[in-house]
Amino acid sequence: MMLFAPFLASIVPGIIILLLTWWFKKKNFSFSVRLAPGIIGIVGAILLFYIGFVNIRGFEGIAYGILSFFLIVFAFVALIIGRKPKHTG
Template structure:
């Protein structure tokens, strides 16, 4: 019986990616709400960009084919979450 194989693994990766992105956004929002310095508020976004670069590199150089492309897509979406995190961190917001 066919259980989905690689498709289930890639699908699970996208679900984990959305959890990771939501955690990054929530931590950034919490840092902004606690009035930390701009550098501290940007740390989650910077770590996310570093993780995305590493994922893209591993997918492009070490793992080839469809699974490598999945790593690249995950890295791309992590960069999108990082950009949103930077926007949240830089916004002043009114209280």
């Protein structure tokens, strides 16, 4: 439960981040707009880790750390999706 609850809580924002990045890429937005959801996701994950480590501590703080880890994974995937150029062929 300690691992699955933060993972399940990170799926919804992670899917939103991935869908936004994919939609921005599909609509041919600029490079910085395509990378924005991934960067915002990484900043949010770092903030969650900081809150869990400094303010909350203990087992609940570890849950925040696990949540931030999964959010960072989703954000890096979004950065990779947004970085690749769209093939128009």
